[in-house]
Structures are given as C-alpha cells and as structure tokens.
Amino acid sequence: MFKGIRPIQYGGHEVWPLIEGGKGVAATNHASAGAWAAAGGIGTVSAVNADSYDAEGRIIPQIYRALTRRERHEELIQYAIEGAVQQVRRAFDIAGGKGAININVLWEMGGAQRVLHGVLERTRGMVAGVTCGAGMPYKLSEIAASYNVSYLPIVSSARAFRALWKRAYSKAQEWLAAVVYEDPWLAGGHNGLSNAEDPRRPEDPYPRVKALRETMREGGIPDSVPIVMAGGVWYLRDWENWIDNPELGQIAFQFGTRPLLTQESPIPQRWKDKLTQIMPGEVLLHRFSPTGFYSSAVRNPFLRNLEARSERQIPYSTEQAGDHQYSLDVGVKGKNFWVTLGDLQRAREWHGHGFTEALKTPDNTLVFVTPEEKAIIRKDQADCMGCLSQCQFSSWADSETNSTGRLADPRSFCIQKTLQDIAHGGDTDENLMFAGHGAYRFRQDPFYSNGFVPTVKQLIDRILTGD
Structure with a gap:
C-alpha cells in the first residue's frame, strides 16, 4: 500500500480515494464502472448518450427517424435517459454493495438538465454522486440535492469554483462531496482552458490546486471535502508530496486514461491496441471541437x-x-x-x-x-x-x-x-480518439509489457502500490 493512501467515507461507504474518470460516449459503461466500485473505488458511468440494450443484451443502435432537428433532439434525450438508467442499474448490480457509483454528465450536452432529472428519478438509491464539467453547471447542486445525491463539479481553476460557489453551490453545501480539479493541459477530452491561459504553456497544477483549496476554505468548506486531482495522473508515487499535505487538505485521484486499457473497458479492441502504440507528443490539444472548448485527442x-x-x-x-x-x-x-x-x-x-x-x-x-x-x-x-x-x-x-x-x-x-x-468499432484513424496526454506511458509502463491487459481489480491493486 502506497503511504498515506487511506480509505475515505463516500456515499455511506468506505472507499479508496480513487475515481474512474467518466469520459464520454460509451467509453465508460456499467462493466468498467461496476468493476471499479466492486474493487473498492468510485466507479463512474458515463451518462453521455449511453448505450441501451435489447432483451438479448445487444446494443440498440441510436437511429434518428424524425425529420426535424427539434424532433431528433427529443429522440436523443429519450435515448440518453434510457441508456444511462440501464447502465447505472447494471453497474450497481456488478458493484454488489461495494465502493460507489457516480454518473458523469457534460453540462454543455444537449438537454443536460432533462437527462439528469430523468436518470436520477429512475435510479434512486443507486447513484452516489454526479460529476459534471464542460461549462459552468450552476444548476448541478440544486438538481443533485433534490434527489439526495452528492455533486462533484469539475473545474480547472479556483476562479471558476468561486463563481459556482457564490452563485449556487453555497446554498447546497451539504451535498458537495468533492471538487474535481481537471488539469486543462493534460486531461483527455474537453478541457477548461480560459482565454487568460496559454495552451502552449502548461502550468504546474500544485499552485492552482492550492489556490482552489484556499477558495474552498474561504467558503467554509472543510478540508475533509476532497479535491480530486484529474488529468495527468498515472502513478500515485508521482504525487507523494500532495498526500497528507496540510496546504492541500484531503486529496483523491481520478484516472481517465489508464482504465481504458482493462479487460472490462467497453472500448473496441482496435482502440485498445492503438493505446499501446501512442508516442510522447502524439496527443494534441486542439480547438476543432464544435463545443468551442479546447480538447485533447490522439493526433491521428x-x-x-x-x-x-x-x-x-x-x-x-x-x-x-x-x-x-x-x-x-x-x-x-x-x-x-x-x-x-x-x-x-x-x-x-x-x-x-x-x-x-x-x-x-x-x-x-x-x-x-x-x-x-x-x-x-x-x-x-x-x-x-x-x-x-x-x-x-x-x-x-x-x-x-x-x-x-x-x-x-x-x-x-x-x-x-x-x-x-x-x-462501437469504427476506424481509429478516421474518428476522433480522445486520450489524456500521458497515454504514451502505456508503452513505457512495465505493467503492460508483453501485451498484458489487466482487469480493473488488478489495475486498482497496482495503483495502490504507488505504480
């Protein structure tokens, strides 16, 4: 066991301070999230247009039949709610009462609030918390609290959290389970770089997280509410000076890229194979996303x-x-x-x-x-x-x-x-392939030598050693 890593109380359970990153469309599902929770961590079901299944367990293709965008948008929301509900229920069963299950939503996804209400209404008692980023989710606290569910906002600066706290979150402080600090230069997927920050000049996360903790303290939030470090996290030993550090308070860690390469990970085999070939510098922070946000993906x-x-x-x-x-x-x-x-x-x-x-x-x-x-x-x-x-x-x-x-x-x-x-099996050269900037470490980490692909349990056991 890596020194200083101890279980924390979350969702009525004692869990490891290790969170599975939610990622996006079908990259994190019931199988990976349920296994992560069963191993004692906090598993995260991606509630971003999640897959539904037919009676035989086959994925139902999301086909849009309506003629207008407005009507297709309604179809999308129904697919999203039904898919996320099925994923949560399956993950909860796999977890078997261990760990905890979160869901992850993007605030800027279409119909985010309606999807959140629809999912939480039908999964009462199963979802411990909602992680949410990609935008300024002011209503997150109000929605989560109305279902007695914790919320974990994803921010990339103390300034963003201060705005959320003053406008909304201070009114539902008891349901704030953690604040996720997502490194905007290193995390995969959509990133919260502001206009004041230079995409070509990564900043050290330590002073930024220290500033976040100071902002939380100003709001009267106790140090026992964790800051979750996300983006660029691979080995816990890289973060030794963060653990049990009185300047930072309680710290937990989110893993987004590493859980992609597990036996339970739902991504197709060719995507898993591609992860083992990524070289340093092959993940690009770019501005092509239709969201308008910066995002990080493999430069394929x-x-x-x-x-x-x-x-x-x-x-x-x-x-x-x-x-x-x-x-x-x-x-x-x-x-x-x-x-x-x-x-x-x-x-x-x-x-x-x-x-x-x-x-x-x-x-x-x-x-x-x-x-x-x-x-x-x-x-x-x-x-x-x-x-x-x-x-x-x-x-x-x-x-x-x-x-x-x-x-x-x-x-x-x-x-x-x-x-x-x-x-769902498409060409990894001809599609957007999100990954964190540390994905090249799959090639370098001896844990993955000779093509070894761990189970989620094996990965968590490995992480807990510091490696």
Whole structure:
C-alpha cells in the first residue's frame, strides 16, 4: 500500500480515494464502472448518450427517424435517459454493495438538465454522486440535492469554483462531496482552458490546486471535502508530496486514461491496441471541437485532416477594399469574393490538387475541401440531432430559435457521429480518439509489457502500490 493512501467515507461507504474518470460516449459503461466500485473505488458511468440494450443484451443502435432537428433532439434525450438508467442499474448490480457509483454528465450536452432529472428519478438509491464539467453547471447542486445525491463539479481553476460557489453551490453545501480539479493541459477530452491561459504553456497544477483549496476554505468548506486531482495522473508515487499535505487538505485521484486499457473497458479492441502504440507528443490539444472548448485527442489522420483543412483557408471581402483587389475564380460559382493576390494564387493551387469547393466560415474566410468532403460536411450538418446545447458545426442551439445565429462552421465536425462510431468499432484513424496526454506511458509502463491487459481489480491493486 502506497503511504498515506487511506480509505475515505463516500456515499455511506468506505472507499479508496480513487475515481474512474467518466469520459464520454460509451467509453465508460456499467462493466468498467461496476468493476471499479466492486474493487473498492468510485466507479463512474458515463451518462453521455449511453448505450441501451435489447432483451438479448445487444446494443440498440441510436437511429434518428424524425425529420426535424427539434424532433431528433427529443429522440436523443429519450435515448440518453434510457441508456444511462440501464447502465447505472447494471453497474450497481456488478458493484454488489461495494465502493460507489457516480454518473458523469457534460453540462454543455444537449438537454443536460432533462437527462439528469430523468436518470436520477429512475435510479434512486443507486447513484452516489454526479460529476459534471464542460461549462459552468450552476444548476448541478440544486438538481443533485433534490434527489439526495452528492455533486462533484469539475473545474480547472479556483476562479471558476468561486463563481459556482457564490452563485449556487453555497446554498447546497451539504451535498458537495468533492471538487474535481481537471488539469486543462493534460486531461483527455474537453478541457477548461480560459482565454487568460496559454495552451502552449502548461502550468504546474500544485499552485492552482492550492489556490482552489484556499477558495474552498474561504467558503467554509472543510478540508475533509476532497479535491480530486484529474488529468495527468498515472502513478500515485508521482504525487507523494500532495498526500497528507496540510496546504492541500484531503486529496483523491481520478484516472481517465489508464482504465481504458482493462479487460472490462467497453472500448473496441482496435482502440485498445492503438493505446499501446501512442508516442510522447502524439496527443494534441486542439480547438476543432464544435463545443468551442479546447480538447485533447490522439493526433491521428482524422485530426490531421482537420488541421490541414484549416490551413487551406483564406480571408475574403464581398467588395473590393484594401489588398482585396482580386476576384476569386476557383471554388465559388457566380459570386463575388475579393481576395489578395497571394491568396488567389494559393486558392488556385489547392484547386489544382482537387480541393475544388470553397466553404464559408463564420469568420469571413473560405476553406477549400474536396467535393467528397463537402458532401459529408453538408450531410452531417443536415443530420444534426442537437447533441450539444450549442454546436458550432451545425449552428444548432437548445433555445427557442434552435440556432446560434452564426453560420455553421465547416472547419469543425459532428462530434456525436465520430464518438459513437469509434466507441462501437469504427476506424481509429478516421474518428476522433480522445486520450489524456500521458497515454504514451502505456508503452513505457512495465505493467503492460508483453501485451498484458489487466482487469480493473488488478489495475486498482497496482495503483495502490504507488505504480
């Protein structure tokens, strides 16, 4: 047992201060969460468009039959509630009364509040807590408390927590079980980098977490309420000076990337195989997500294609002005787009390489794509089912008008489509593949040598040694 690691009280149980990261669409389910809880930790069911099962136990494909986005959005919410309820019930059974089961939701997912109400109403007594990030979830405390469930907000700065505390959480302090600090430079998936922070200059998490604890103390929150360190956590021995540290108070640890490579992990085999091949620097912190947030994913051909698409981009003017004196004669038909001489030459070169279609972006630029890419982009935008509260790629918004009021952005992608595809056996080169920046350690850690894939129990036992 690694020194200083002791069980904590959570959800009426004594549990290890080890939390399974919730991750997103179908990357964490009943099998992984139930096993994590059964091993004495806090398992987390992803309640982000979770899978449902038919009577034979087969996954029910999430097919959208309605003609309008608003109606498809309703289908999405029903799928989401039913799937998460089934996952929680199965995880609870697997846990067998040990550990605890949390659910994870993204505040910026479509219908987040309705999904949360729908799931918690039908899983009373099974869910210990709700972790929630990707946005500022002010209503989280109120919703969780109404079902006698704890809440664990995910933040990336003391400032974000202070805003949440002052506006809402101080009114439901007794249900605040922990605050998750997610390192915005190292965590996989969507990250909470603010405009004041430089994505190319990672900051040491220690002073940031110390500031978070000081903010919590200002609010009268006792040190026994843990801060959960998330993002970049691999070995507990790397965090030795955090454990039993009076400056930080109680610390727990969240593991997102390591549990992907377990026998109970629901991700497909080819995704697991790919994890063992990732090299240092191959996880990219990027801005292509339709959420508008930074996010971290493996820099595979899918992501490289998005990078290349954004590089084939030129600004334009609808009238002759300044340096924009040249009429664009490729990629656009019968419309006046004025560009600089250098951009005109670039556009002609891209056109010659097969990127013959110019698509407008919300920033008064044009990106050049192949006819095949254009067809996919337009189809994906038309098929939108409102999986986000606001989507840059399709212009959907969960509002009265159902529009962001901005032009749909062809530099982004349909996140629901790609995450569902990779989670259910799709090509790991042709889909978004989220991972934390420490994923390269699968190659280096002797625990995984000779292709060894542990059970969740074996992984937790290993983690508890410090390794």
